[in-house]
Amino acid sequence: MRTHRGSLDGAGLRVAIVAARFNEVVVERLVSGALDCLRRHGVADDDIELAWVPGSFEIPVVARRLAESGRVDVIVALGAVVRGQTAHFDYVAGQAAGVGRVAEATGVPVAFGVLTTETFKQAVDRAGGKLGNKGWEAALTAIETARLIAGV
Numbered sequence: 001m002r003t004h005r006g007s008l009d010g011a012g013l014r015v016a017i018v019a020a021r022f023n024e025v026v027v028e029r030l031v032s033g034a035l036d037c038l039r040r041h042g043v044a045d046d047d048i049e050l051a052w053v054p055g056s057f058e059i060p061v062v063a064r065r066l067a068e069s070g071r072v073d074v075i076v077a078l079g080a081v082v083r084g085q086t087a088h089f090d091y092v093a094g095q096a097a098g099v100g101r102v103a104e105a106t107g108v109p110v111a112f113g114v115l116t117t118e119t120f121k122q123a124v125d126r127a128g129g130k131l132g133n134k135g136w137e138a139a140l141t142a143i144e145t146a147r148l149i150a151g152v
Contacts, residue, residue, distance in 0.1 A: 006148030011042035016072040018063045020079035022055035029127035030078040030135030037139035056081050056096040056114050063099050067108035074146035076138050079114040080123045109145040113138025
């Protein structure tokens with residue numbers, strides 16, 4: 001039996017972060033967590049691209065452009081969609097989840113770090129609050145997945 005695992009060594013990886021400006025106070029914390037994780041795992045600043053998009057709805061199209069550019073090995077998608085009193089949440093969250101199709105179509109892995117929460121407090125708790133930083137977790141997932149794909 002062969003077992004494959006991805007390493008957590010990010011040295012030499014070219015990483016793009018696509019981050020939504022909407023709910024920026026939360027997303028900035030996710031970006032900070034992701035950058036901290038990438039740096040601590042050996043990804044050089046020169047190997048990181050950060051693209052700010054207006055909102056989580058726009059993440060997939062920019063992620064696809066980056067994936068198709070050949071400049072990156074992996075993408076980290078970061079945003080915060082908080083449920084309101086209308087169906088808007090469902091459309092935005094569903095569109096943001098389309099980054100999975102980007103990964104399948106291009107072969108470039110995309111780590112999904114878009115928060116989808118019921119309240120703003122829940123988003124804050126997941127962006128460096130009492131429940132950790134999902135930006136950090138998404139960046140770690142990106143490294144491990146990129147390394148796994150490179151080894152299989």
